[in-house]
Amino acid sequence: MAQLTPFGPGLWLLAAPLKMLGLQLxxxxxxIRLDDGSVVLHSPVVIDDTLAKEIEAIGPVRHIIAPNxxxxxYVGSARDHWPEARVYGPEALKKKRPDLRLDTYLNENADLPFASELQPVTIDGTLxxxxxxxHKAxxxxxxxxxxENFPDCDHLLTRIYLKVNGVYGKPGWSRILRLAYRDHKAARAxxxxxLALDFDRVILAHGVPVERDAHDVIEASYKFLDS
Structure with a gap:
C-alpha cells in the first residue's frame, strides 16, 4: 500500500501509476499542511479510505487543487471524501469538466486564502x-x-519517448510538449x-522531484521561449 512520503516540513508526496498513450509516465x-493546521491537496490521485485516514492525520482537508x-x-472523488473543502482550478477547466464544480478559479490574481504561504504564478501562453x-517555508x-525528470526508466516505449524528446536522464521539458506553448512572449513573462521568486526544489508529476538548483533547471529548460 502506497504511503505519503515527507518532503520537508509541511509537505508530503504520493506517486501513483499513470499510463497515457502507451507511456508509463x-x-x-x-x-501541504498550512500554518493553521489545515491541508491542501494538490493534484489528487485515487484516494481510498486508508489514504484518506493518513491525510486526515495530518489535518483537516480544506482545499483541493486541480493545478491545470x-x-x-480525481478532484471530484477527493471532494466526495471532503465535501466541505473548496475546489480550485483554471477557468479553462469548466469547459472540459462541466461536471466539476470549481469554487474558485485558480490564478495568481485570485483571492486565495493560502497565498501568503503558497505564492501562485500562472504560466500564461500555454494549453x-x-x-x-x-511553498515559501x-x-x-x-x-x-x-x-519532467526521469533519471532512468525500465519501460521501453517510455524510454524511447524520453530519449527522442531530450529528457532522459536529466530534468527538462519535452520537445514535443513545447508545442503547447502557443504564446512565447506571454510564457516568458x-x-x-x-524565476524572480526564492525556491530551490521542484515537485512535479512525471518523474522524480528536482531537489536542488531548480532555478537553473527551469531557466535552461525554457530557453526555447526566446526563439
Missing part, C-alpha cells in the same frame, strides 16, 4: 493553463506539468515572474 499528489487542465481526474505554487515549487 506516472503522476504525483502533493499534500490535465491534472483533474495547460497551469498555476504553480511556491521550504523554498519548494509545487507544480505538475512544468518539468510568466517564467520571469516565477
Amino acid at each position: 506516472g503522476t504525483r499528489m502533493t499534500v 487542465t490535465f491534472h483533474h481526474l 495547460f493553463h497551469e498555476t504553480v505554487l511556491v 521550504t523554498k519548494t515549487l509545487v507544480s505538475s506539468d512544468l518539468l 510568466s517564467m520571469n515572474r516565477l
Whole structure:
C-alpha cells in the first residue's frame, strides 16, 4: 500500500501509476499542511479510505487543487471524501469538466486564502493553463506539468519517448510538449515572474522531484521561449 512520503516540513508526496498513450509516465499528489493546521491537496490521485485516514492525520482537508487542465481526474472523488473543502482550478477547466464544480478559479490574481504561504504564478501562453505554487517555508515549487525528470526508466516505449524528446536522464521539458506553448512572449513573462521568486526544489508529476538548483533547471529548460 502506497504511503505519503515527507518532503520537508509541511509537505508530503504520493506517486501513483499513470499510463497515457502507451507511456508509463506516472503522476504525483502533493499534500501541504498550512500554518493553521489545515491541508491542501494538490493534484489528487485515487484516494481510498486508508489514504484518506493518513491525510486526515495530518489535518483537516480544506482545499483541493486541480493545478491545470490535465491534472483533474480525481478532484471530484477527493471532494466526495471532503465535501466541505473548496475546489480550485483554471477557468479553462469548466469547459472540459462541466461536471466539476470549481469554487474558485485558480490564478495568481485570485483571492486565495493560502497565498501568503503558497505564492501562485500562472504560466500564461500555454494549453495547460497551469498555476504553480511556491511553498515559501521550504523554498519548494509545487507544480505538475512544468518539468519532467526521469533519471532512468525500465519501460521501453517510455524510454524511447524520453530519449527522442531530450529528457532522459536529466530534468527538462519535452520537445514535443513545447508545442503547447502557443504564446512565447506571454510564457516568458510568466517564467520571469516565477524565476524572480526564492525556491530551490521542484515537485512535479512525471518523474522524480528536482531537489536542488531548480532555478537553473527551469531557466535552461525554457530557453526555447526566446526563439
